[in-house]
Amino acid sequence: MIEFSHVSKDYRGVKALDDLSFTVGTGSITGFIGPNGAGKSTAMRILVGLSRVTSGSATVLGMPYTELSCPGHRVGTLLDAGAQHPGRTGREILTLGAMTLGLPRSRVDEVLDLVGLTGREGRRTVGGYSLGMRQRLGIGHALLGEPEVLVLDEPANGLDPQGIQWMRGLLHDLSGSGCAVLLSSHLLHEVEQVADRIVVIGRGRVLIQGTVDELSRGRSLEQTFLELTADADRSAA
Incomplete structure (x- = not known):
């Protein structure tokens, strides 16, 4: 469903990504983790057509994102x-998204309910939202079209413990229905709770990848993560 194949990205001679390769399969959740500045957001922007590769390819559903119909x-x-526009209400933002996708306005109510935003919260302007409410709204916007693939950059950021539990359940339900989920985070513990597979990145390179069980066999995954990212930092120094 998602494939990065030998993707490199240079910014004025600096490698943001260096020969990045991994896949995300149907009905799976892949945690894409690494410290801030590791290249996670750059990879996701490339995947959805907001940035161009220097070399390699990134495809979703078998083709570049920009070539997908709808x-x-x-x-x-x-x-x-x-x-999100701070002067618009949450409902207005979702309604504009639904109109753009040609969806009925009833879908807005479904999504607000799905992400746990009340009718009153939906009528508030986004400028008055907490970060956690913005995250819920952003996830709702991503789900408007009932997609086959989800690409989420730091979705747990700002969520309280109840919100994090909600998000875990939502992602498990979506993957169980066949959705492929790519979830980035710098919080290893959170990714461990929800992902089937983990890709660890440092300085733009894949350091290790595999299932949670494979990566933690005989040692803690946190220890593996810390050692790998420290080695990547030393190599770049």
């Missing part, structure tokens, strides 16, 4: 929950 119906994205 991509909003097939791929849901949350790259920056803070990018």
Whole structure:
């Protein structure tokens, strides 16, 4: 469903991504983890056509995102929950998204209920939302078209413990129905709770990847993560 194949990205001679390769299969949740600045957001922006590769390819559903017909119906994205217009209400933002996708307005009510925003909260302007409410709204926007693929950048950021439990359940339900989920985070513990597979990235390179059981066999996954990212930092120094 998602494939990065030898993707490299250079910014003025600096490698943001270096020969990045991994896949996300149907009905699975892949945790994409690494410290801030590791290249996670750059990879996701490339995947959804917001940035160009220097070399290699990134495809979703077998082709580049920009070549998909009706991509909003097939791929849901949350790259920056803070990018929503602060002067619009949550309902207005979802309604505009539904209109763009040609969806009935009833879908807005379904999504507000799905992400746990009340009718009163939906009528509030986004400028008065907490970060956790913005995250819920952003996830809701990504789910409007009932996509086959979800690309979520730091979706747990700002969620309280109850919100995190809600998000885990939501993602498990979506993957159980066949959705492929790529979930980035710098919080290893959170990813461990929800992902089937984990890809660890450092300085733009895949350091290790596999199932949670494979990566933690004989040692803690946290120890593996810390050692790998420390080695990557030393190599780049």
